[in-house]
Amino acid sequence: MKEYKLLVIGAGAAGVTAAVAAARAGADRICLVDRDSCIGGVLNQCKHSGFGVGYYGEEMSGTEYAKRLDDMLTQAIDGGADIELRLGTMVTKITENRHAFLASQGCYEEVAFEKCLLASGCRETTLQSLCVAGTRPEGIYTAGEAQKMLNIYSRDVGDDIVILGTGDIGQIMARHYLDEGKNVIAMIEKSDAAGGMERNRRNIIEKYDIPVVLRSTIVEVFGDSHITAVKVRNLDSGEENIIECSTLITAMGLIPERDILDWDEKKQLPDWLTMCGNCDYVHDIVDSVSLQAERLGVTLAK
Ligand SMILES: Cc1cc2nc3c(=O)[nH]c(=O)nc-3n(C[C@H](O)[C@H](O)[C@H](O)COP(=O)(O)OP(=O)(O)OC[C@H]3O[C@@H](n4cnc5c(N)ncnc54)[C@H](O)[C@@H]3O)c2cc1C
Known part of the structure; x- marks a missing residue:
């Protein structure tokens, strides 16, 4: 030995x-x-x-x-x-x-x-760690998986993207997608302020004017074979909204x-x-x- x-x-x-x-x-x-x-x-x-x-x-x-x-x-x-x-x-x-x-x-x-x-x-923390209703169709990736698909395998993830979490990795992916001409519809954040390093918030969320939905989380995923929408709930008021999307990226921490x-x-x-x-x-x-x-x-x- x-x-x-x-x-x-x-x-x-x-x-x-x-x-x-x-x-x-x-x-x-x-x-x-x-x-x-x-x-x-x-x-x-x-x-x-x-x-x-x-x-x-x-x-x-x-x-x-x-x-x-x-x-x-x-x-x-x-x-x-x-x-x-x-x-x-x-x-x-x-x-x-x-x-x-x-x-x-x-x-x-x-x-x-x-x-x-x-x-x-x-x-990475995955969607499985949250109590999210619905099926698990294609089109849901962690930010790390999405980053590998983009930077290493050159594979497309879809055009209309919702990102769950506003940490550094989620923001970096948002910028990559915007630079690729994709639509980052919203970033959903459970806290009352966006996360990540100050330099990223300034250079990404603020500079690209990305809509951030604060004090909110995703409670349901829609779609049969492929994701079509997510249901977002405000944690204070309980108000719910459906956001149509082709891709959900989870960036919920490491x-x-x-x-x-x-x-x-x-x-x-x-x-x-x-x-x-x-x-x-x-x-x-x-x-x-x-x-x-x-x-x-x-x-x-x-
Ligand atoms: C998306 C993203 C953006 C970042 N942006 C920045 C930035 O802008 N600026 C900055 O300074 N830092 C940034 N960081 C942080 C920085 O890159 C990391 O903190 C650092 O590279 C981590 O190094 P590590 O060696 O601890 O882990 P890793 O790089 O993850 O290395 C761990 C290694 O262990 C191997 N391994 C794991 N388990 C086993 C096993 N059982 N057997 C054999 N091998 C195993 C893995 O294959 C891997 O190669 C970023 C990180 C990420 C994820």
Whole structure:
């Protein structure tokens, strides 16, 4: 059985930065694993700019930031860093006796490790978490799915779009769609003000004059094979309105991805396990992920 000093799960900004920092600080036998076929995680689907000012001192797109990570990792490995990169490999479980189970095409392997850095990012809250009546026709996507369809697979999502949630990801998708000539009919928000970073509210909701329906939520979805409308309810007055649409994008927040842990999360984490990046808590800005990862990587090398 292979034995690693440090197993890093996830090769997004958190995992790559931490693995390189640990190697530079003297750690060897590092294994960096990602289920995707390339490194960078969520950055690969972010074509918009607004990344990197706090860490690299210059503004770039998410995909350019991912390229920086790739270059940094390649340089480190070429320079002798003892990092084994295993892409296309899913860690299915880690156990309390410090074993991990790695699944890749045609192969299922058990490995042992001394320390583990969980850098598995986060997942999106879906419509299933709300009590929404009606069927589940085609045309309903999370913002992350919609972003991948647009930026990676070049697939159309429809023309008349309602977005549930006004956080940063929902706003970024709204801007993408408006730039594509689509109709963003409304953004629905349960709070009494739009969410997200101030710079996004200014540059997206205000600049594009997007209608935001506050103190409201979606209570019903209409459509047989494809969505045709949603019913929106005001949380204070109970007044309901039907909005016709061809697409519903849900942007209701992110949840740290820790399902891989084989034990009760409320139990104190063992001293060999560290969490980093969006799997620790949801970071608005990638620079904050990189800074945390660099610090933790150095600590883990000790
Ligand atoms: C739509 C969107 C817009 C954003 N806009 C900005 C912006 O404008 N400016 C900015 O600074 N920041 C922005 N961010 C935030 C920033 O991109 C993220 O906070 C940061 O990239 C997260 O890095 P991470 O490494 O924690 O997670 P991720 O990038 O999600 O990486 C996690 C990795 O773990 C892998 N993984 C998960 N589970 C397993 C497993 N069991 N086995 C193997 N691999 C696994 C995944 O495949 C993934 O590659 C945005 C984020 C999103 C989603």
